[in-house]
Amino acid sequence: MNYEPIKKPDIGTLSVKPNLSDYKKLRQDFRWEDIRRELDGLKGGGLNIAHEVIDRHIKTALKDKTALLWEGKEGESEKYTFNDLYKLTNRFANVLGGLGVKKGERVFTYMDRTPELYVCLIGALKAGAVVGPLFSAFGPDAVKDRLKDSKAKVLVTIPRLVKTVHEILGDLPDLEKIIIVNRRKRPYELKALEIKYEELMDVALDAFETVKTTNEDFAIMHYTSGTTGKPKGAAHVHQAVMGHYATARYVLDLHPDDIYWCTADPGWVTGTSYGIFGPWSNGISQVVYEGGFSANHWYSVIEKYKVTVWYTAPTAIRMLMKAGESVVQKYNLKSLRYICSVGEPLNPEAVLWSLRVLGLSFHDNWWQTETGCIQIANYPVQDIKPGSMGRPFLGVTAAILDENCEKEMPPGKEGNLALKSGWPSMFRTYWNKEELYKSRFKGQWYITGDRARMDEDGYFWFVGRADDVINTAGHLVGPFEVESALIEHPAVAEAGAIGIPDPIAMEVIKAFVSLKDGYTPSEELKRDIKNFARKKLAALACPREIEFLPGLPKTRSGKIMRRLLKARELGLPEGDTSTLED
Ligand code: PRX
Secondary structure (H helix, E strand, O other): OOOOOOOOOOOOOOOOOOOOOOOHHHHHHHOOHHHHHHHOOOOOOOHHHHHHHHHHHHHHHHOOOOOOOEEOOOEEEEEEEEHHHHHHHHHHHHHHOOOOOOOOEEEEEEEOOOHHHHHHHHHHOOOOEEEEEEEEOHHHHEEOOOOOOHHOOOEOOOHHHHHHHHHHHHHOOOEEEEEEEOOOOOOOOOOEEEEEHHHHHOOOOOOOOOOOOOOOEEEEEEOOOOOOOOOEEEEEEHHHHHHHHHHHHHHOOOOOOOOEEEEEOOOHHHHHHHHHHHHHHOEEEEEEEEOOOOOOHHHHHHHHHHOOOEEEEEHHHHHHHHHOHHHHHOOOOOOEEEEEEOOOOOOHHHHHHHHHHOOOOOEEEEEOOOOOOOOOOOOOOOOOOOOOOOEEEEOOOOOOOOOOOOOOOOOOEEEEEEOOOOOOOOOOOEEEOOHHHOOOOOOOOOEEEEEEEEEEOEEEEEEEEOOOOEEOOOOOEEEHHHHHHHOOOEEEEEEEEEEEEEOOEEEEEEEEEOOOOOOOOOHHHHHHHHHHHHHHHHHHOOOOEEEEOOOEEOOOOOEEEEHHHHHHHOOOOOOOOOOOOO
């Protein structure tokens, strides 16, 4: 179905500077050097993300502006100014200094979205550490893989999650200290390596001189899934803040008086690039809601804090659509003026729904953990084509390349989505996997792994992944991770995981399993395998469905042919099966 473009003036305040309607001219005039000049920099010239998001505001009128409006899951509300965060992050940097953390060492967090999470991440950046925020729903294997690969020295966590860490401690020889944040004062007795956050913070000093980092020093890593192997740590440098700053301003259209809410958790790249760095480097007040999704809670957060700019994800939008319009009517959402979405294809119906129900259309944008910041976007003052990801960000060149990733394809043709390397926030390596990192480039192009096409107006349209990675509710899951967890079950001989369509989460995981001799397929065994997987993987990575097969289709070299499993599941043509084992 073809949808008419939505004309631009649907967003109320259009005092956007510069005027983004002149996209071509803006592209010509855009210089990353100009963005750099708008930032502050450390004495001596280098960038440090923490300095740009907090410290530089202390020298200005923003010092006493509210930076964080926190809504706890138990109904608490707290406010922090930039100055409050300045002092707290200084204290935490001093805490890490006291523990002997040196520039470049890894400090990970594994906790809920409480103010301490934000303090610890920014404080650790000030101390020159490389931070790694872990999603609090991760199971022991996911946490172990990440802490082990990064050789994290310090972990900050909470009493509810620390038992997961105890299970894997034997595999983490590099972990020296575990800091326990206990904001709700649960009874807790410290175990080996553990120290109390509150006690350390009470005695730490408010003053700290940010460690001199260069533009190219590593700052943050987020693990991301590929088709094979364990998740890889996409490592970003301090200079990435230029990308966060510029895109938050131009794409998310943040103005000084905005109240902004990004619903993503800092365990994922959206939750740091746009849930910390983008808004705060622009001096914007932002809301953090600790609780999970519920239509009523989410709308009440918007109403209570008078959120003006909202950045969320398609699965959440589809869940809101499912919750129905009667829920929307209960709340006053008039404060909203601009809404954006990222992470998975945003179906055109969702854009039309928001236009009808909220009076605003969602602006879809596209990027990846590896790219560090938004690369393709629907801008505020630009017609939206519902279903399209929009046009490349001003300082970014995107193209559709042919099958060999050599030639650019003309408009209308599907191919590999690629970006010309060189934007400041692009990842600099996969931690410990330099060869894999290099394999993602072809000449001047970074090959994204997505299939897409570009239309005559330069709008990009997502087609699908070029690999077997599953995107479920906006989170990438590597089939290999799921399969590795499943084959640890005593009954499982082989496993193959694919994504199957789902009306809300876009894809959910289905696993095909062949059993070892002596085991008989049964519903009870399916349940047992699912429960087993749930203990090892994050809930979102667990198979929703399991199907037993006598054997899995494999290539002659023994690789499970997921493509074939998927084609058979969806009733699609099986394609080339010449490598199929006899
Ligand atoms: O396949 C694309 C999909 O999500 C992938 C990136 O996921 P991740 O590294 O977890 O980054 C999340 C931060 C955005 C992409 O390769 N994706 C992301 N945005 C969109 C999208 N697919 C379609 N439309 C989008 N707007």
